[in-house]
Amino acid sequence: MLSGIPLFPVQGSTLAPEVDALYFFILGVTAFFALLVAILVIYFGFKYRDDTGLKVGAPITGSIPLEIGWSLVPFFVAMAIFVWASVVFFHSVRPPDQTLEVYATGKRWMWRFQHVDGQREINQLHVPVGRPVKVTFTSEDVLHDLYIPVFRTKADAIPGRYSAIWFTPTKTGEFHLFCAEYCGTRHSGMIGSVFVMEPDDYQAWLSNGGLTGSMSARGEQLFQQLACNTCHLNDNTGRGPSLVGVFGSPVKLSTGQTIAADETYVRESILTPQMKLVNGYQPLMPTFQGLVNEEGLLSLIEYVKSLGESRSGGQQASTAGPAAAAAPAK
Amino acid sequence: MITATATESPVNYLNHQSTVASWLLTKDHKRIGLMYMVVVTIAFIIGACFAALIRAELATPAGDLLSSDLYNRVFTMHGVAMVFFVLIPAVPAILGNFVLPLMLGAKDVAFPKLNLLSWYVFVLGLIFTLGAMAYGGVDTGWTFYPPYSTDGSNSNVLLAGVGVFITGFSSILTGLNFMVTIHRMRAPGLTWFRLPLFVWAIYSTALVMVLGTPVIAITVAMVAVERAFGLGFFDPRLGGDPVLFQHLFWFYSHPAVYIMILPPMGAISEVIACFSRKNVFGYSFVAFSSLAIAVFGFLVWAHHLFVAGISPYSAMVFSFLTYAVAIPSAVKTFNWTATLYRAAIWWKAPMAWVYGFMGLFLIGGLTGLFTAALGIDIHIHDTYFVVAHFHYIMVGGAIMGYFAGLHYWWPKMTGRMYHDGLAKLAALLVFVGFNMTFFPQFILGYLGMPRRYHMYPPEFQVLNLASSAGAMVLGIGYLLPMIYFIHSFFKGEKAGANPWLATGLEWTTQSPPLPHNFIDQPIVTEGAYEYSKREIKVA
Numbered sequence: 001m002l003s004g005i006p007l008f009p010v011q012g013s014t015l016a017p018e019v020d021a022l023y024f025f026i027l028g029v030t031a032f033f034a035l036l037v038a039i040l041v042i043y044f045g046f047k048y049r050d051d052t053g054l055k056v057g058a059p060i061t062g063s064i065p066l067e068i069g070w071s072l073v074p075f076f077v078a079m080a081i082f083v084w085a086s087v088v089f090f091h092s093v094r095p096p097d098q099t100l101e102v103y104a105t106g107k108r109w110m111w112r113f114q115h116v117d118g119q120r121e122i123n124q125l126h127v128p129v130g131r132p133v134k135v136t137f138t139s140e141d142v143l144h145d146l147y148i149p150v151f152r153t154k155a156d157a158i159p160g161r162y163s164a165i166w167f168t169p170t171k172t173g174e175f176h177l178f179c180a181e182y183c184g185t186r187h188s189g190m191i192g193s194v195f196v197m198e199p200d201d202y203q204a205w206l207s208n209g210g211l212t213g214s215m216s217a218r219g220e221q222l223f224q225q226l227a228c229n230t231c232h233l234n235d236n237t238g239r240g241p242s243l244v245g246v247f248g249s250p251v252k253l254s255t256g257q258t259i260a261a262d263e264t265y266v267r268e269s270i271l272t273p274q275m276k277l278v279n280g281y282q283p284l285m286p287t288f289q290g291l292v293n294e295e296g297l298l299s300l301i302e303y304v305k306s307l308g309e310s311r312s313g314g315q316q317a318s319t320a321g322p323a324a325a326a327a328p329a330k
Numbered sequence: 331m332i333t334a335t336a337t338e339s340p341v342n343y344l345n346h347q348s349t350v351a352s353w354l355l356t357k358d359h360k361r362i363g364l365m366y367m368v369v370v371t372i373a374f375i376i377g378a379c380f381a382a383l384i385r386a387e388l389a390t391p392a393g394d395l396l397s398s399d400l401y402n403r404v405f406t407m408h409g410v411a412m413v414f415f416v417l418i419p420a421v422p423a424i425l426g427n428f429v430l431p432l433m434l435g436a437k438d439v440a441f442p443k444l445n446l447l448s449w450y451v452f453v454l455g456l457i458f459t460l461g462a463m464a465y466g467g468v469d470t471g472w473t474f475y476p477p478y479s480t481d482g483s484n485s486n487v488l489l490a491g492v493g494v495f496i497t498g499f500s501s502i503l504t505g506l507n508f509m510v511t512i513h514r515m516r517a518p519g520l521t522w523f524r525l526p527l528f529v530w531a532i533y534s535t536a537l538v539m540v541l542g543t544p545v546i547a548i549t550v551a552m553v554a555v556e557r558a559f560g561l562g563f564f565d566p567r568l569g570g571d572p573v574l575f576q577h578l579f580w581f582y583s584h585p586a587v588y589i590m591i592l593p594p595m596g597a598i599s600e601v602i603a604c605f606s607r608k609n610v611f612g613y614s615f616v617a618f619s620s621l622a623i624a625v626f627g628f629l630v631w632a633h634h635l636f637v638a639g640i641s642p643y644s645a646m647v648f649s650f651l652t653y654a655v656a657i658p659s660a661v662k663t664f665n666w667t668a669t670l671y672r673a674a675i676w677w678k679a680p681m682a683w684v685y686g687f688m689g690l691f692l693i694g695g696l697t698g699l700f701t702a703a704l705g706i707d708i709h710i711h712d713t714y715f716v717v718a719h720f721h722y723i724m725v726g727g728a729i730m731g732y733f734a735g736l737h738y739w740w741p742k743m744t745g746r747m748y749h750d751g752l753a754k755l756a757a758l759l760v761f762v763g764f765n766m767t768f769f770p771q772f773i774l775g776y777l778g779m780p781r782r783y784h785m786y787p788p789e790f791q792v793l794n795l796a797s798s799a800g801a802m803v804l805g806i807g808y809l810l811p812m813i814y815f816i817h818s819f820f821k822g823e824k825a826g827a828n829p830w831l832a833t834g835l836e837w838t839t840q841s842p843p844l845p846h847n848f849i850d851q852p853i854v855t856e857g858a859y860e861y862s863k864r865e866i867k868v869a
Contacts, residue, residue: 005792009777019709023776026703030696033660037667041688044670045677050607053831055674057608059862062665067615070664071657078653081703086646088705093642108482142478143572145637145712149778152709156638158573159477160566163639176787180712180780182471184482185398188783 012150012175012196013167018088019152025084029077092153095134095166100127103215103298104137106144106157106179109186114295116302117206118214123192125177127169128202134166136263140294145181148194156181162263169196219303222296226288234307240285241278245308247301252279266301338827342745342842357442358845362449363428364743366419369453371812373415376460378808380408385767385801388794393785401784402469403485409472410490414497415456417724418586420732421593422539423452423504426532429739430508432836432843433526435517435852440510448503455497462489471782473583476564476575480556487557491550498547501589505539508532517835519854523617526834526858527603527610528735530617531596534624538585538592542628546582549575573638580631588627590724591691592620594731595662598687601738602666603859604832605681606673610859612665619658626655636707645704652702659695663688678830679753683734686761690726694719697772715775718768726764733757733811740815741829745842746822752814759807766800833859 011017048057102125103114113121113135127133137146139157147154151167179190197205213221223229231240247266250258254277259265268275270292273285292300343360353361383404387395396404427445431438439445462468468490470479479487512533516525552563553575562568564575603610610616632640632648666688675681697719700706710716733756741747770793779790786794828837835852836843856863 006777006789007773019705022703022705023700026699026706030699034692034696037663037692038689040667041670041685044667044673045675045685048606048670048673048675050674050676053676053678055607056861056864057606057674058672059609060611060668060672061609062612062615063668066664066668067612067661071661074660075653075657078656078699081699082650082653085703085705085707086649088703089645089649089708090642092705092708142482143475147712147778147780149709154637154708154711158566158639160571161639176778178778178780182402182475182478182782184469184478185402187402188393188398188780188785191787 009152010150010171010173010175012148012171012173013152013169015088015092015167016150016152016170018091022081022084022088026081029081033074095164096132099132099134099166101302102127102133102135103295103302104135104146104157105140105294105298106137106146106183106190107140107294108142108183109179109190111144111146111177111179111190111192112295114215114298115206116215118218119206123177123190124195125192126195126197126202126205128199129169129172129196130199132166132168134164136162136164136298138162138267138294138298142183143181144179144183144190147178147180148175149178150175150194154180162267169194172196172198215299215302216306217303218296219299219301219306222292222300223303226291228300231285239282241281243304243307247305247308253277254279254281263301266304267297270297270300338840339844341844342840343845344745344842346845355446357438357446359427359431359439359442359445360743360843360847362445363424363426365449366423366427366452369449369456370416370419370424373411373456376463377408377411377416378805380404380411382801382805384408385798387784388786389798391786391788391791391794396784398784399469400467402471402782403467405782406468406471407463410459410468410494413472413586413724414494415452415459417590417728418501419452419504420590420728421597421735422508422532422535422589423448423500425597425732425735425739426504426508426535426593428743429836430511430529430532431515432742432839432847433529433834434511434515435520435835435848435854436511436515437846437848439507440514441507444503444507448500448507451503452497452500455493455495455500457493458496459490459493462486462493465489473579474550474553474575475579476553476556476570476572477566479553480565481567488554491554495547495550495554498543498550501539501543505536505543508536509540512536517852517854520835523614524854524857525617526596527599527613527616527620528593528596531592531599531620534620535589535592537621537624538589538627542582542585542589545578546586549578549582552578573635573640576635576638577632580634581628584631584634585624585627587720587723588623590728591731592623594687594728594735595620597731597735597738598666598684600834601680601684601734602669603861604738604830604834605676605678605684606669607676607861608669608673608859609857609862610665611668611671612661613857613859616662616665619661622658623655626651626658630655633702633707636704637711649702649704652698656695656698656702663692663695676830679748679750679757680734680738680830682754682757683730683737686757687727687730687734689761690722690730690764693769694722694726697722709778710775712780713775714771714779714781717781718771718775721768721771722764726768730757730760733760736811738830739836740818741825742836742841742843744819744822745825745840746818747825747829748814748818748822752810756807756810756814759803759810761807763800763803763805763807767797767804768800770794770796770800833861833864 105112113125139159144157153165155163155165175194177192177194231238232243234244236242246261251261252258271289274283465486469485470483555561556563562570564570564572599610630652633652636645774793825841827840
């Protein structure tokens with residue numbers, strides 16, 4: 001922040017310098033072309049002026065080599081930008097394997113965050129510095145968009161499916177968090193703060209509020225309350241498939257198709273179970289639409305995750321670091 | 331071929347009939363063009379008032395002038411009025427209607443009655459939209475994204491949607507009319523590669539109008555049906571998909587950007603050729619770049635969806651195609667620049683507007699390289715960077731281009747001149763005011779200020795204040811032409827048939843033209859801009 005008038009945003013994540021480097025590259029390229037054209041146009045404007053209006057210009061109609069040149073040069077410059085920007089983009093949308101998981105729901109006009117150990121916060125998000133964090137979120141009503149400018153990342157919150165952003169904060173402090181997709185009356189009030197804390201402070205903050213039980217414990221409670229456990233037995237003898245090790249692994253459907261069991265698939269299976277039926281099972285499961293809210297769904301998902309990330313990957317529990325590792329112990 | 335017409339007739343298309351009915355029932359493309367000008371100017375004034383309210387509100391971080399609900403309605407109606415009722419019709423329906431048949435050496439467009447119908451359809455659409463405004467407005471943003479538009483909003487979405495739906499047909503019919511006119515009504519000898527570049531631009535635009543506009547009509551109809559009857563196209567609670575809407579919407583609305591910018595590009599080619607006294611450099615490349623833009627323009631829609639949860643691989647394809655569509659625009663710019671080389675530049679007002687266009691379009695086009703870059707778009711999507719970018723193209727480019735064309739053809743339309751110095755001053759004010767208004771918004775956007783924000787964090791105030799101050803200069807810049815044009819219409823000096831000593835069939839007939847344009851059928855024997863072959867004589 002330069003003397004009160006900011007001209008350039010704080011670089012708050014590992015991604016920010018990558019995005020900014022590309023930004024300055026494009027700024028250089030575009031400034032060059034803009035100045036080139038502007039200088040020529042202004043120079044010609046002075047040099048070839050004729051106030052009588054009676055002279056005629058030189059009989060020049062065109063030049064094929066020039067046309068090819070000024071088509072190809074911008075094309076190659078554009079392709080360089082395209083490739084570089086795609087690399088940055090994949091860093092931006094592909095989280096690393098080991099992330100601290102946070103869940104969120106957007107709702108007119110607030111953001112609710114849930115941490116796996118149970119803390120919940122509204123319009124505030126506490127994260128530790130130096131660790132990759134992944135925020136998985138959806139919307140309860142209309143479109144929203146979770147945007148944290150200092151991290152240079154955002155994604156739309158879309159009702160009915162999950163989106164995610166990830167970042168590794170590099171600076172401690174309080175930063176803006178915005179809703180970037182127009183959502184009605186108080187759209188501009190749907191803002192909050194990200195607090196990036198030293199790991200110790202973060203641990204202290206975590207232990208201050210975790211009285212409500214971890215998310216997966218809440219999910220497990222719901223799993224019993226909604227009687228999911230009467231069919232989804234862990235030893236695979238129930239009327240529904242066992243959920244141990246399902247998350248993240250491929251699932252064969254009754255249609256013969258194979259899909260990956262991600263957050264959206266688990267959610268869909270709870271709300272519209274008949275849509276994608278697991279191969280070999282009867283369509284017996286009732287819908288839980290209206291019986292469980294978005295936060296409950298996220299807790300259920302976290303519980304399913306805690307049952308093992310992937311069958312093929314052995315019995316390792318959620319790899320989300322100490323916070324998640326502590327969860328199944330409850 | 332190009333010689334001044336014989337005797338001037340005192341009868342022209344303006345004065346040969348003077349009753350109100352003779353205007354409202356006219357089938358004359360020139361009168362219809364003027365009628366569009368009146369309606370579009372009214373819509374522009376309405377849209378500009380909303381813009382003034384937006385900038386007044388954003389001068390301070392707090393929401394102290396309007397309520398949030400009202401602010402949301404104001405920016406929505408600014409967008410709806412400007413996009414559907416100003417930018418899309420401005421150059422094709424006003425200038426296109428007026429000069430296209432004249433340029434082709436034709437008596438009128440191919441379907442004059444259909445042309446009049448298009449105007450009525452347009453006005454009907456505007457009436458519905460104004461009705462929606464009068465009944466309290468719409469607050470969905472001009473993009474009508476569901477589920478907000480189908481379920482969340484309490485405003486007059488249906489009424490405004492009907493307005494947009496109806497207006498679309500005006501666009502389709504006009505596009506169809508122009509296409510047939512260009513194919514069938516060219517004067518003897520006027521081959522495709524002798525056509526003025528404005529005609530190529532109008533032809534390309536007409537293709538987009540005819541092929542793209544039905545999609546927005548269908549999409550808006552789907553929103554209306556979902557909102558009214560609960561049919562689930564887009565709302566996930568009804569089994570729909572909100573992202574589907576965005577695909578459909580942008581399948582039209584991105585090509586619509588080319589409906590807005592291609593015709594002004596065509597007008598720019600005409601004005602540059604005339605005031606450089608030269609051929610447009612690389613005529614066929616400029617002509618085909620219009621067609622290329624029209625075709626590629628249909629293949630880039632999903633670059634509006636990079637943060638809307640589409641597959642990263644499809645995002646890459648759309649980013650690539652977006653860079654591809656940038657090339658023909660770059661080619662045009664280089665060709666215009668090269669046209670000025672060894673020209674004989676006559677510095678009249680239309681040329682000042684061309685220079686303004688070049689500056690603003692350059693910035694608008696080049697900032698597209700940022701928004702098309704996937705890694706950067708994630709950050710700047712839905713921020714003021716995008717707002718600045720599209721205003722540079724759609725207002726900086728399209729409206730500057732419209733004014734360049736209007737200042738060029740005004741003497742033909744009215745038979746009278748306007749004050750050259752004032753017109754240059756207006757171009758300068760618009761250029762300076764525009765940059766003051768929108769350049770700070772690039773910085774705001776990269777800082778992270780989201781668009782459509784009624785209130786904002788206080789550290790953004792200085793740049794917002796600069797933007798609001800610029801808007802005042804811009805407002806004066808736009809007001810000025812209304813004053814000197816009205817003065818010119820009644821009191822201006824007589825222009826004569828060809829005040830700019832320009833080539834082109836429209837300058838061979840008298841100003842204002844005869845009701846049926848030409849006395850004898852013109853015959854064309856050379857290319858569009860053969861200035862260098864002729865000796866220009868004072869008229």
